[in-house]
Amino acid sequence: MGIWQSIKMALRSIKGNKLRSALTMLGMIIGVSSVIILVSIAQGSAQNVTSRINQLGTNLLTINSFGTDIVLSEDKIDGLSKLNGVKAVAPVVQGRVNVKKDRTTSQVSLIGTNAAYSSVRDAKVSQGRFITDLDIEYRQKIAVIGSDTASSYFGTENPVGQYLQIDGTSFKVVGVLVSKGSSLGQSGDNVIIVPLSTGQRLVKSTTISQVYLQGKSEDQMDFVMNEVEMKMASLFPNKSDSYSVTNQQDLMDTMSSVNDTMTMMLGGIASISLLVGGIGIMNIMLVSVSERTKEIGIRKAIGAKRRDVLLQFLIEAVVLSGVGGLIGILTGVGLGKLLSALLNLTVTFTSSIMFSSFLFSLAVGVVFGVFPANKASKLNPIQALRYE
Template sequence: MGIFQSIKMALKSIKSNKLRSALTMLGMIIGVSSVIILVSIAQGSAANVTSQINQLGTNLLTINTFGSDLALTEDKIKELSKLNGVKAVSPVVSGRVNVKQGRTSSQVTLTGTNAEYSTVRDTKVSNGRFITDLDLEYRQKIAVIGSDTASTFFGTENPVGQYLQIDGTSFKVVGVLVSKGSSMGQSGDNVVIVPLSTGQRLVKSTTINQVYLQGQSEDQMDFVMNEVEMALASMYPNKSDSYSVTNQQDLMDTMSSVTNTMTMMLGGIASISLLVGGIGIMNIMLVSVSERTKEIGIRKAIGAKRRDVLLQFLIEAVVLSGVGGLIGILTGVGLGKLVSSILSLTVSFTPSVMVLSFLFSLAVGVVFGVFPANKASKLNPIQALRYE
């Protein structure tokens, strides 16, 4: 008997017991859809975290020193900017300031920095301009504000050219930043950026303890980090515990490792339901063998070989798991999109996950279908024909 005839007979048997077949496939549907939903949510979360880290800037090193005696002076910052592989350097002072415009007042994060900040931190301006070197040199009272800050104080008006009171001092708004959303738990849109020299006055400190450094290319970042660490070691001998150099790529690698582990764990948990579905298939197939003992005896009596009977029941198990797997994929994608819209989660569907979950469901059908199929194929035709 050919393979197509075996498939035809398997489908006919499934159709003759629609409710039982549907309940049997339910385990596979739940299993496959669970794998797709959970893994897709995990992958979406990983992509979201990666996007947030990328918003910090590209090819980024962050240098932090601790204490006023380890402040990064202008000479030391210039020395760092001349290292091989360094593209740009941006010193930063930060703090919280009271901002007022008309009757509206609020506390906003202040960042004092230089013109290179927009390149180093991948910060773009949607309206107006960013800080220039002349602004730093002449200590201009100008400000570039985040999109949230702009909407808070100016609503739908164009903020460029208007004034804000920052800690009681009037600042002219010269630019509005493109929205970056939240990054690592902090809003990148509720900010005011001013020239470094002006920012030092506002935070009442000339101490610079943080510098962002951008490398020429991603391939050189390990080399650049080594250069920076060597330079800092010579600047601050025997004080390695008083400063740190953080590589953005290391942070991304750590987060990727964590999210990959979470994805595998969630996928493994969801796969358990596939195994439970496989046990359901085996139970139903054993019942089917018992019900069709006479049919098997007749088929063997008229010349059907053991291989034909084995193949028929094995195909029936695989068809049950395969159809359940296909329905599970459609259910998983549909429920995943529903969860994404209701809970505002990032869900990332990948074809590889869908294919693997479907193949796994087929493998479960084969593994759990072998025993009932083997039992059916070994039936003695005479005893099968006498079976009541």
């Protein structure tokens, strides 16, 4: 008997017991859909975290100084910008300032920096322009504001060309930043960016405690970091405890490792339900063998070989798990999209996960179907015909 005929007989047997077959497949449906949903949510979360870290800037190195032991003066920062592999450098002064317009008053984060900050930190403007080198040179009283700051003080009006009172001094708004949301617990939209020289005057300090460096390419970041560390060591010998050099890629690698572990753990937990579904298939197939003992005896008596009987029952188990796996994929994708819409989750579906889940369901069908199929194929035809 050919494989196609065995498949048709298996399907006929499954159709003859629709409710039992549906309940048997339920374990596989739940298992496959659970794997797809949980892994897709984990991958979506990883993608979301990576996206938020990238919002901080690409190919980014950060130098932070502590205390007053070291001074990052303009000439030292200029020396850092000339290192091999460094594309741009943005020194920063930060603080909190009182901002007022009409009757609206609140405290807002202030950043004083240069024109390179736009590319280094991926700070694009949706309206107007960013800070220029001339603004720094002439200590211009201009500001680029975040999208939340713009809506708080100007509502639906265009802020460009209008004025804000920052610590009692009038500043002209020349640009509005594209909304970036929150990254690592900090809002990138409730902020005011001013020229470095103006910012130093507002925070009443010329001390630059933070410098951002952008590398030319991702492949060179380890080399650039080594260059920066060597340069800092030569500029400030025996003061390595007073500053730190951090690589954004290290943070991304750490987060990626955590997310990979979480994805594997969630996938492993969900896979347990696939094994439970496989046990259900084996149980039902054993019951089926007992119910169809006489049928097996008749088939063997008229010439069916052991291989034919083994193949028929094995195909039934694989069909049950395979159909359950396909329905599980559709269910998993549907529920994943529903959860994404209802709970505002980032869910990332990948064909590799779906394909792997389906293959695993087929493998479970084969593994747990072998024992009942083997039992059926070994039945003695005379004893099987006398079975009541």
